[in-house]
Amino acid sequence: MKKLHLLLFACLIFTATAFAQSKDEKDVTAAVEFMRKAMVDGNRADLTKLAADDLSYGHSSGKIQNKAEFVEAIASGASDFVTIDLTEQTVKVVGTTAIVRHKLSAQTNDGGKPGSTVLGIMLIFQKQKGQWLLLARQAYKLPTP
Incomplete structure (x- = not known):
């Protein structure tokens, strides 16, 4: 019985460790949220702050x-x-680069014309x-639902 408890405890620790985000992953996730909010708000200072000088925005x-231009x-x-709205997000940090x-x-309102879009996005962040x-x-x- 004691071995079973130890095995269950080890499985719980392994599972918690496997799904825990690193500090860098948490920081990148926060940067993505900062970007999402800045884009909705149209905040020039925040948009400037989040983008690298060498940004390539496709x-x-x-x-x-x-x-x-961005x-x-x-x-x-x-x-x-x-x-x-962002869903199905994954973050992979490799050194000073994050994918x-x-x-x-x-929902958009480009040029006063309401619209909607569904896109797949890949972002590259650099520390x-x-x-x-x-x-x-x-x-x-992506196809619209």
Whole structure:
């Protein structure tokens, strides 16, 4: 009976360890949430803060933006996210690089025209001077439900 309890305890510890996020994974997850909120709010200062100077921001249409273009499009309202919901997110940290994948469902109001989109997203964050910054993003279209 004692061995069974030890075995169960070991399984619980292993399971908890296997599913626990590292500090870097938690920090990257927080950076993604900061980005989501900044994009909905259109907050120029926050958008500037989260993006690396060498940002390559790819849209599902094939359009690529640099940092200044990305920030301006969101902050000016040309690309207006009313809501952004992220699901099925995974975070993989390798050294000072993090790969984030998720499904993005959004309500938009680009140019005053309401719309919705469902996209697959891959984000690359890089740790620079202790902060996780968005270095690259690529979106691809998913079928709408």
